[in-house]
Amino acid sequence: MNDLRPRTWQDFQQICRYWMQHLVETNGCGAHTYQVFGNDGQGQGGVDLIPGDPNLGIVGQSKRWYTKILTWAEIQKELLKTEQYPGLIRSYVILTTAPRHASVQLAMPNDRCMHIRESGLGFSVFIYYWENLKNLDFIPREELPLFFPNAYEQFATAQQPQLQPSDYTKSLMYAREYLPKLVSSEHLAWLSSWNFNLGFVPAKYFDLFAEISIELNRTQLAMKHEILQSWLNEGDRVHLGQCYPAASPLFDAIGRFAQSVTGETVSGNLPDGSLCYGHYHDDPSASARIAHAWKRNADALVAAYKAVIGGEPQWD
Known part of the structure; x- marks a missing residue:
């Protein structure tokens, strides 16, 4: 390398x-x-x-x-x-x-x-x-x-086939039908309103995005390697697969958000006993850096969702 x-x-x-x-x-x-x-x-x-x-x-x-x-x-x-x-x-x-x-x-x-x-x-x-x-x-x-x-x-390991306009349109319509059932408005509202400066995220909301990220990685592997295509039979993968290529920007944003949180946190419990994931840094500069990254990736995820599902432009 x-x-x-x-x-x-x-x-x-x-x-x-x-x-x-x-x-x-x-x-x-x-x-x-x-x-x-x-x-x-x-x-x-x-x-x-x-x-x-x-x-x-x-x-x-x-x-x-x-x-x-x-x-x-x-x-x-x-x-x-x-x-x-x-x-x-x-x-x-x-x-x-x-x-x-x-x-x-x-x-x-x-x-x-x-x-x-x-x-x-x-x-x-x-x-x-x-x-x-x-x-x-x-x-x-x-x-x-x-x-x-x-x-x-x-980094491209294989030449991607030329997509026809109908392929994109079909995947876009499927994504707009399926993904709102997977990602609720409550989860989107949490992404937009949560104070990431608190240093933790509640599992109640974050787990969905972590699980989708894992399923997306497995879906991509199954779509790329014929020997793994049976993986598409499990869970939501067949539905996620049909959202490509139109939902790729949204899926990439979900992956970035999930990775930015899981890469910096360990599990813990809130006072009410519910599960959360926190970084538990004492250093203010480290806490600020992590909170900024989480907020940036959360905002990017919401913007990508609105662009793919709602048809909103991704610029102001």
Whole structure:
């Protein structure tokens, strides 16, 4: 992937959330979401990325270095910082854009080693290089233009068939008939009125969008791969599939909103006992950044819904 480079360290950190999710799942540890731990300049204990499930114990460190050399000495500095990390560490994963360095290769044969902490307990250390990635399929499709706006077309894995006007019209009519039954006016009103500065979202409303996002990913896979087409038999997928391509902007907006929340939150309970998802950051700047992203994506979702379902223009 040396022909494509994340523009900023913040972009790379967000990409690494999805990279970690992919690595954990493909190594047989199940499906887990990851979130950024703390902010730059804070004491993070050598850890940038943590799982939503604190008992998983698989954490990450991202290094977007192009001109700076990532040596074994630099890695040792990060490993020593983990003495200050309060959470569980079973495996420590380094994700980097830096090229290989001889000192790292000698200390980490086969890109892995063990680190023993002062307590006498140890954890496995792994390193993965950006240059070795064959593709970026682990990044949600709707996120690719945000990370690589000038090269998005390079991510197309197959030539899309030429759509006829009748195909679009048919899918648009189906979307306008079906989607209002799926997404209620109450949910849309919540998106427009909720104060995201509170730092949490109630599961009562958010779960719908999270579930739709999951179903959309499975629908897209089923439509793309013939061997998975039986997936369309389950749940709402056959209906979601018939809303393409007209509903694509709305579906992309749902995915962005759901991912922006799930990537930053853990579950909790409100005073009335109901379930919610919150980021629980103490740092005001982190809270403001997250709230702004949630609000921006919620507004974009409402605008996309009105454009697709109501025929309203997407500009003021």
